[in-house]
Amino acid sequence: MDKDREYKIIKDQCTNESEEPIIFGEGKLYAKIILVGEAPGAKEIEIGRPFVGQAGKNLDAFLEVVDIERKDLYITNVVKIRPYRVNEKTGRKVNRPPSIIEIEKFSKYLFKEIEIIGPDLIVTLGNVPLKTLMKMPNATIGKHHGEIQISDGRTIFPLYHPAAVIYNRSLKETYLEDLLKLKEYIKGNIKFN
Ligand code: URA
Secondary structure: OOHHHHHHHHHHHHHOOOOOOOOOOEEOOOOOEEEEEOOOOHHHHHHOOOOOOHHHHHHHHHHHHHOOOHHHEEEEEOOOOOOEEEOOOOOOEEEOOOOHHHHHHHHHHHHHHHHHHOOOEEEEEOHHHHHHHHOOOOOOHHHHOOOOEEEOOEEEEEEOOHHHHHHOHHHHHHHHHHHHHHHHHHHHHOOOO
């Protein structure tokens, strides 16, 4: 079966997994690099695309440092719905971390996206995609950031989540160092054409 057809099938299957709006991955089906985040937030649901809110702005800044363009990537999340709870006082939805059940339910689609695209490199953003792709619940971004990992024959470069850097300013320098390592790795190992 060709990639487009296989991709459409899994996207349709995923869309039927939940009553909540699904934000599936987007980008080139022949991308050499896949970027994997945690889950969409309010803005992503509103616009219908991954990484378009504040986290998306930070992501764009990081892509500039690494010298890659969105159009050369495939961007997705482990969980394809927005994990939220309703604040009892205000009645508003607030983000919460994805549950283990949500991660299990949606990670099978992430593995299929990766299988179809067959990237040379997977860049994980934060703990959730790192643990999911390494299949190691105890793996932490604090321990593995900036170091190439191999899991099931896949090459993974773990980065902090771009949002973590907003909440923890002291990470900024470490994050920048990791981005420069990633840039070097890409330069030496990945040919875009
Ligand atoms: N944070 C993520 O991890 N993914 C998104 O799509 C948006 C914010």
